[in-house]
Amino acid sequence: MVFSSLIFLYFFLPLNLILYYVSGNLVYRNILLTLFSFFFYAWGEPVWIVLLLFSALFDYGNGILIEKLNNKSKAKLVVAFSVIVNIGLLVAFKYSGFLYDNLSLLINLPFARPEVTLPIGISFYTFQTISYTIDVYRGDVKAQRNPMNFLLFVSLYHQLVAGPIVRYKTIADEINGRKFQWNDFSSGIGRFSLGLFKKIVIADAAGSLVDNYLITNFDLLTSPTAWFGLSMFAIQIYFDFSGYSDMAIGLGRMFGFHYNENFKNPYAANSITDFWRRWHISLSTFFRDYVYIPLGGNKVGKRRMYYNIFIVWALTGFWHGASWNFMLWGLYFAMILLIEKRVLLSIYSKIPIIFRYTITLVFIVFGWSLFYFEDLSKWSTFCSNLFNFSSNQILAFSFDLRQNIYWFTLVILLCIPWDELPYFTKRWEVLAGNQIILTSKIVLHILILIICTSLLVGSSYHPFLYFRF
């Protein structure tokens, strides 16, 4: 199931809320949330529930085992075992086709290509359980004794299928001790509405434009239209992904959980280093804490540090999909990071700040081309289109620009980091408690709900071109 669907908004969520708040006891509430999470997951993939259960119970056991073993080196073995099994699952279900394709280029494989479908959310929940066992081993958090509670952490539908990667220690206390506050619920609704708006009004609309430029008219693209199409993809992916995170965070609040932020105005980054502090934060901090720092981070020699950076970014890229282009996408950022450290940062200090933001944005947007085209030969054709300045005028481009000009303005407004500008934050603090502001918020959230519902219903409107009589 996805959040941006009628079945979720007008069936799953209200039912879940009512039953949850009718049952007063937190134990019942947790069981109820787990059951709903299973139902949520089963809606798309009933069979893979088994895998989810296995993954949860396996690391539930590992956590307790690690804690019970006084011997550090034995505990380390358990952690290693846990990591290997989890990564093994990920490799088996996500990367086996990729590995097969590449190995068969080198040697003749005696078996057929494994055709496994990717279980939804596996990339997220395996990382969550890995972080749990490592954190228990490091002593950052106590192992969870109650299997039901641990199952709730792993399967919680808010973040199960599309992140953020919530670490156990973030919500450990809230599993058994969260309190209801109207304030939380109310702010949760606000956050959920924002996410819904981002997903349905911005991302989906951008997506239909992307299809026009990067799929259907691909061979006719000229430089401006190619950049336009790519920018639409940049808009789509950011608003889609961050919208989903917003909805997850908002849903969490409605039920009393507080998850960490996953995006912070990424397109307002002033360098690629900065970009990765703002983009998919739960993933980049995962790799920072569990790969980069254990490898020595930047407290090692220059050469070793560069090596660490390349490892981390190749993995980050590869996590996004089982294809070379994703790895290249990661390495592309590693390369820019190095160039930034060595050259660009000193140049940036000498030029007007606006160029710094622009250059960073161009790097990011160009990077999305690597992310978009899984077929690298297609990608190289596309790149030649990006720099093809012939005057092949395309009707759709001017049409799309004009027809979406207000929408476009809205997108830009939503990319501006208002919450980082002191001028606005100060004024906002003064206004936040204002009755009128609060009332208009209520109206706004309901309005967003109506808008999103209309667009969802509207997308199910398929009149027949050729009617029968």
Place this chain on the structure above:
Amino acid sequence: MHNLKVIHVLAYSGILTLGMLSFVFSKKEKESILEKRKLQENPIITLKSFLDGSWMLKYEKFMDDHFPWRSSFVDIAFQLNELKGIKNPNNARLITKTKDKKIDEKKIDLNKAARDINYLINAESASSKGLLIIAGRAFQVFGGTRASVKSYVDVVNEYRKILPDHVRVFNCIVPTGSSFIFVKEYDYLRDKEFKNIDDAYSLSSPNVINVPAKEAIVAHQDEYIYFASDHHWTARGAYYAYTAYCQASGLKATPLNKMTRKVKRNFLGTLYNLTKDESIKKNIDSVEYFIPSVSTDVKVFAEFASGGNSYGVFLGGDKAHLKIKTSVKNGKSVVVIKNSFGNPFSTFLINNYETVHVVDYRYFDSGLLRLIKNEEIDDVIFFHNVFSANTLSHSERQRIIKNPVSTENSSEKKTNEKKMETKKTNKNSKLELNDENSDSDTTN
């Protein structure tokens, strides 16, 4: 302040709950009149359909189709989309097709597609690249290529090769309304369609007779030959194609004034329903039809058709196979292989033939070669608009019905096209509908 937050929470969750309750307790319609399709029924859950996830998919579709106040929400959605920007000169706007993702993602073979009429209909406009709305009229933007039309002409050529010499094979491709916009900026659309038709004719094998329909239509381009609100054309447009056909086949075209002219008013067609554009609504169409003085054994015009269904007046809509016996006692017979664009065209042929067979290749499945042989057909006309001639699944479909592997020997005359069980499994029939455009773009 605290109270307002309580109100916030209760109002928001109240609306969600209200939505849920009104969905559960609302009356469920069976069909949508506006969309001209059957709505999804409440799916029955079985262990199998639950485990493979198909029940969930259907249930979501069921909810989409029966959401409370659905038509109002659809209207709001259309109006919201208008708010996204400003209008272009001449009030032109381009609507790129909203693709049905579920169909897009699946790789489907044509046998399956034939069973599910949705797939075929979806494919009908596969060579379309969106809708252009300008000056109160809507047009489909053509996206076919020489390669995509070649696969259609290949099929016609195959028929020509197999059929005995005394059977004449005609290829008639007509342009659509977007060739007749008459705004300079969009002249290239006409060029594209015309060039595609020329390409098609140049690819025909020498024994296929090409019908120079577009020249005949251009000569009357100032007349009311295309609808503003519908993707079909008027009987008047079809008449000029008929005159071109008569010229190509050595027949004498019956003049329009020798037929009885009738008109159905207030016709808002499919393109209006797709776009809900106000400017089109103001430009409401009417359906003109011409009844030949020749008498026929079956009704050729469904005169009760009205409103949005008015185009159904021609042949009463699309039937898999319609056989018309006329009072023209010349012993000649013709079969038109067509989709709904060919309906008005077919009605004119009764002036010149003793027997007129009209075959809708999308629904017909009992062997076209056999029909031509058994019914001793003299002339075979492949009739297309430039879009369907460039739609791969349609070419493929016409190839399949040539000689299905096993055919049923029961009644051929199927009027109920919903009963479309395909019995044959043809290796060649595997086709990915969603690859149509890329296929034709790359093989050129």
